Amino acid sequence: MAGRLEGKVIGITGGASGMGLAFGEAFAREGASVLIVDLNEDAAKKAVEGIVEAGGSAAYAVANVVDRTQVVAAVQTAVTEFGRLDVWFNNAGYNAPMQFLDITEENFRRVLDINALGVLIGTQEAAKQMVAQGQGGKIINTSSIAGREGFPTFAPYSASKAAVISLTQSGAKALAKHEITVNAFAPGVVATPLWDKLDEDLYAIGDIQSRGTALNEYEKGIIRGRMAHPKDIVGTALFLASEDSDYMTAQCIMIDGGMTLV
Structure with a gap:
């Protein structure tokens, strides 16, 4: 019996550990070829080895999500290894808590760069490849409950994850004509x-x-x-990556156990 993602090629940033790794493993179990994109090459190699040993298909690329050249190279790695790109998962994230009155420009810019600019660059470069292929695709973004509710020691993080939701909506409107959907989910x-x-x-x-x-x-x-544990979020990731969510776009699914009511 074919998996829900049979034949799909999925790239996922921050895919060598945590939720990203759990998603990558689940995608492979459902028949996808997975590109693990991460800054940590050793962890990325280990993730790929684990997926392959379990019978899945995977490769890796080392990339900083705020470096467009590296993101372009990662997208091309997916194409070189697997022939195409169907789904791109902007999952890499960063947080550096500071008390609100102590937040520095450096802290704010670094968090916003990785969490928001990284999503913009990843969405743009993945979408360019999908447009060139001419068969649509899916962009999935990791937001957070912090994107719906501000936290005093996470102010830049909250701002960045709110930006992810806005970029999801903007991207969905811009890319709909290319049959590319853009959705997000917000874990707690x-x-x-x-x-x-x-x-x-x-x-x-x-x-x-x-x-x-x-x-x-x-x-x-x-x-x-x-x-939550990563396994609690996997079902949502599979839904967003599969044909089950084809009619959904510009949405952010809250999956936080009821921590934030919106």
Whole structure:
């Protein structure tokens, strides 16, 4: 029985760890050829090896999402390895918490560059390839509950993820004539390795009183009663990458266990 993504070629940034890796593995299990795009070459190689060992098809490209030349090269790697590009997942992200009154221009620009400019560049370059192929495609963007609700120690991150939602809407309108859909999803508190560093950062700025408590503090108020794990988000990613979402565009799906009500 063919998988839901049989024959599709999917590129995913930040694909070597956390949610990105879980998505890549799931896409491969459903029959897609997956391009893991990441700054960490060793982690990207390991991710590809794991997918191939499990019977899937994968390759990798090392790229900084704010460097257009590197993103273009990553897109071309997908075409070289697999012949085409059907889905591009702008998943790479960055956060560097600071108390609101301490936020610097450098902090703000770095977070916005990676989380918002990186989405713009990835969307543009992937879409150019899809337009050239002439058969449409899908762009999927990782936003966040922070894109719907501001957090005092995450102000640049919140601004960047709100920008992701706006870029999703703008891209959807611009690319509809090419049969390219653009959608996003917004996770809440997800237990990934990124939270280890985030925990240290939040402790350093006094947002939490004890190390190792950030996840528990931030999961309070979730209606489902617990934080998410990458496997909880995989189903949404598969839906957005598959034909099941063909009529959906310009949307941002909240998948946060009920943490944010909008």
